[in-house]
Amino acid sequence: MGNVLPGATAKSLGIVIGALLLIVCIYSSIALGATKVGFSDVVQSFTHYDESSNNQIIIKTSRMPRAFIAAAIGASLAIAGALIQAITRNPLADPNVLGINYGASFFIVFAITVLSVSSTSSLMWISFLGAAVGAAAAYLLGSVGRDGLTPLKIILAGAALSALFSSFTQGMLVLDEQGLNDVLFWLTGSVAGRTMEMLSAVWPFMAVSWIAALLIARHINVLTMGEDAAKGLGQRTLAVKIAAGAIIGILAGCSVAIAGPIGFIGMVIPYIARFFAGTDYRWIIPYSAILGAILLLLSDIAARFIVMPEELPVGAVTAIVGIPFFIYVARKGLEKS
Amino acid sequence: MKHFSPLRPGKLPVSIFLHRKTFLITVALILANLAVLIISTGLGDMNISPIDVLKTIFGRGTDDHTIVIHTLRLPRIIAAFLVGASLAAAGAILQGVIRNPLASPDIIGITSGASVAAVAFITYFSEVSIKWLPVAAMVGAGITSMIIYSMAWKKGVTPIRLVLIGIGMNFLLVSLTKVMLVLSPIYSSSEAYIWLTGTVYGTSWEMVWALLPWTVFFIPLAMVNARNVNVLQLGDDVAAGVGSAVQRQRFVLMWISVALAGSAVAVGGGIAFIGLIAPHMTRRMVGPSFGGVLPVSALIGGLIVVVADLIARTAFIPYDIPVGVFTAGVGAPFFIYLLYRNRNSRS
Numbered sequence: 019m020g021n022v023l024p025g026a027t028a029k030s031l032g033i034v035i036g037a038l039l040l041i042v043c044i045y046s047s048i049a050l051g052a053t054k055v056g057f058s059d060v061v062q063s064f065t066h067y068d069e070s071s072n073n074q075i076i077i078k079t080s081r082m083p084r085a086f087i088a089a090a091i092g093a094s095l096a097i098a099g100a101l102i103q104a105i106t107r108n109p110l111a112d113p114n115v116l117g118i119n120y121g122a123s124f125f126i127v128f129a130i131t132v133l134s135v136s137s138t139s140s141l142m143w144i145s146f147l148g149a150a151v152g153a154a155a156a157y158l159l160g161s162v163g164r165d166g167l168t169p170l171k172i173i174l175a176g177a178a179l180s181a182l183f184s185s186f187t188q189g190m191l192v193l194d195e196q197g198l199n200d201v202l203f204w205l206t207g208s209v210a211g212r213t214m215e216m217l218s219a220v221w222p223f224m225a226v227s228w229i230a231a232l233l234i235a236r237h238i239n240v241l242t243m244g245e246d247a248a249k250g251l252g253q254r255t256l257a258v259k260i261a262a263g264a265i266i267g268i269l270a271g272c273s274v275a276i277a278g279p280i281g282f283i284g285m286v287i288p289y290i291a292r293f294f295a296g297t298d299y300r301w302i303i304p305y306s307a308i309l310g311a312i313l314l315l316l317s318d319i320a321a322r323f324i325v326m327p328e329e330l331p332v333g334a335v336t337a338i339v340g341i342p343f344f345i346y347v348a349r350k351g352l353e354k355s
Numbered sequence: 356m357k358h359f360s361p362l363r364p365g366k367l368p369v370s371i372f373l374h375r376k377t378f379l380i381t382v383a384l385i386l387a388n389l390a391v392l393i394i395s396t397g398l399g400d401m402n403i404s405p406i407d408v409l410k411t412i413f414g415r416g417t418d419d420h421t422i423v424i425h426t427l428r429l430p431r432i433i434a435a436f437l438v439g440a441s442l443a444a445a446g447a448i449l450q451g452v453i454r455n456p457l458a459s460p461d462i463i464g465i466t467s468g469a470s471v472a473a474v475a476f477i478t479y480f481s482e483v484s485i486k487w488l489p490v491a492a493m494v495g496a497g498i499t500s501m502i503i504y505s506m507a508w509k510k511g512v513t514p515i516r517l518v519l520i521g522i523g524m525n526f527l528l529v530s531l532t533k534v535m536l537v538l539s540p541i542y543s544s545s546e547a548y549i550w551l552t553g554t555v556y557g558t559s560w561e562m563v564w565a566l567l568p569w570t571v572f573f574i575p576l577a578m579v580n581a582r583n584v585n586v587l588q589l590g591d592d593v594a595a596g597v598g599s600a601v602q603r604q605r606f607v608l609m610w611i612s613v614a615l616a617g618s619a620v621a622v623g624g625g626i627a628f629i630g631l632i633a634p635h636m637t638r639r640m641v642g643p644s645f646g647g648v649l650p651v652s653a654l655i656g657g658l659i660v661v662v663a664d665l666i667a668r669t670a671f672i673p674y675d676i677p678v679g680v681f682t683a684g685v686g687a688p689f690f691i692y693l694l695y696r697n698r699n700s701r702s
Contacts, residue, residue, distance in 0.1 A: 159691065174522075175694055177462050178462070178687070181462065181627065182690065202548075337527050338530075341526065344526075345506050345520055348516060348523060349516065
C-alpha cells in the first residue's frame, strides 16, 4: 500500500488539488448532456437566474440538483466504504457487497408498495432503518463463530443478505406491476430526475456524519492495529465500532433513499485514497470523500453518453468500473491485505 | 459395516455396497414425489380426485380432465420437478467441489449469467422461437462460469477465489440485467422480471422435452463422477496425494453443474436457493458421501419446487404467484441459519 504523498503539506496540497478537480467535475456535470450549456449560462444561473432562458431552467431544475446529489452521495458512500473496510479489515467490503444497500432498498420498496409511503423524509428514515438492519445483520453473521470476523465470512454473509433482500424486493414487485415501473430505475441506482428538495432533506444528516467520521478517525487508526492491540491501548473498541456503524448506516441509508443502491464506490475509492494518503484515517476520510464525489460525477456523466439518447442508471456504470477492481483484489488474496 | 448391504448380482462381474438408510430414503422420496405429483395434478381451479387423475394419465379420463391435465398441469408439474432436481444436483456438485457449504449456483453468479442471456433473448430476440431460450440460458451460464473460472485461475483454482470472484461477477450480472430491463419497453420488462423471479407458469411440453435430455444425461454423469467429488471434499492436498487430478476433476464437475443449472434456469427462471437448501437437507439425512447425496438432493429439490409451485398457484387463486417468491422466502432464512451454523468452519 503506497503513501505517495509523504508529509502533511503534500497531503494538504493533494486535498486542494482534489477540491479543484471536484469543482471542474461539478461544472462538467452541469454543462454536459443532451443539451450543451455554455459557461456563461452556468454562472448566470447562480448569480442572475433568468426564468426565460431554457438552458438556465435545465440547469436549475435538472442538472444542478443532479450534480450536487451525485457529489454528496459519492462522498458519503466512499466514507462509508472506508469505515466498513477499517472495521471489517476487509478490502472488498462496501455498503453494496455487505447487503446494506439492499437492506435499505428492500425497506423502501416495502414502504412504497405496501405502506404507500411517498414523502422523501419518511422514506429516508425507513432507509436508515433498512441500512442499519442490513449492516448489523452482516456484521453479526460475519463475526459469529470461533475465529471471529473473517474476511470471507463477512463477504458470504453480505452475499446471503443481498440475495435475501433482493428476492423479497423482487417478490413484492412481481405482485405489484405498477410499482415495478415506478421503482425499477431507482432500484438500479440513479441520480437522474432527483430534486433539490430530496437533497435538502438528507443533507444535514450527511454533513453531521461526515464530520463525525473525521472525529472518530483517530480511534479508527487505533482499531486497525487489531482488536487486541486497541483494547490493550485502553480503547473501548465496542463503542468505536458502534459509532462507526451508526455513521455507515446513516450515510448508506441517505444515499439509498435518494439514489437507490449504487455499488462499488465504497470499495474502490478507499483503496485509491489509501494509495495517496497512506494508513492514517484522518487523511483517508477526506481523500475518500473528494475522490468518491469525483468518481460518481464522472460515472454519471458517462451514464448520459454511453447509450445516448437513452441514459444508463449510474449504478450500472459504477458496477462496470468496480468489478475489475473487485476481481483484482480477490485474486491478490484477502488474507494478506 | 453394519449400515451397508452388499449387492452381488449372480452372474455380472460387479458388486455394490448399498448404504441401507440412503437406499430406503431414496425409495421413500421417489414415492413421495409420485404422490405429490398426483395430488398436485388434481388441485387447482378445477379439483380432480387422485383416482381421476390416474385414470386421465393412463388415457381413460373425461375430455375436460384430459385437457386440464395434459395441456396445463402435467407439463408444469413435471417441469417444476425437473427444474428442482437439476438445480439441487447442480448445487450439490458445486458445494462438493468448492468445499463450501454456502456455495450455490445462485450465489456465485452462474444463475445470473443464465438470466442475463435469457433476458437479452426475451427483450432483443422476441421474434425468435422460445424453443431457443434454454440454449441461450445455457450459453450464458457457460460463458459466465468460463469467465469466473479463468479469473480465479492462478496456478490452479482455489475454492475461496472461486467464491469471491463468483460473488463479484454476480453483482455485475445483476446490474447488467437491470440495465436491460430499464432500457427495454415496459411490457417486456415486467414479463422478464417475473421470469427472473422464477416461475413455471405456462410451461409447455415443448419446454419439458427441451429440459429432460439435459437432466437425464448430466445427473447420471455426475453420479459416475461421485467418487471424485468424495476425494475433492478432502481438500486439494489430500486429493492430490491420493492421486486425483484435482484441477481437471474440478473443471469437469463445474461444467456438469453449469449445464444442469443453465438448463434449469432456462425453463424455470431464477428460482432461488434450491441449489443451496436441497443438498443441506440431504446431508443431514444421508451423510456426506456424494454417491448418496446426489440422487437424494435431486429428489428433494424436485419435491420442494413441486410443492412450492402447488402452494404458489393454489393458495392465492385467482393469482398465480411466481414459485421463486416462495422458494426465496423459505431459502433465504435458511441460508442465514446455515451461515450461523457454519460459523466455526474454516475456508
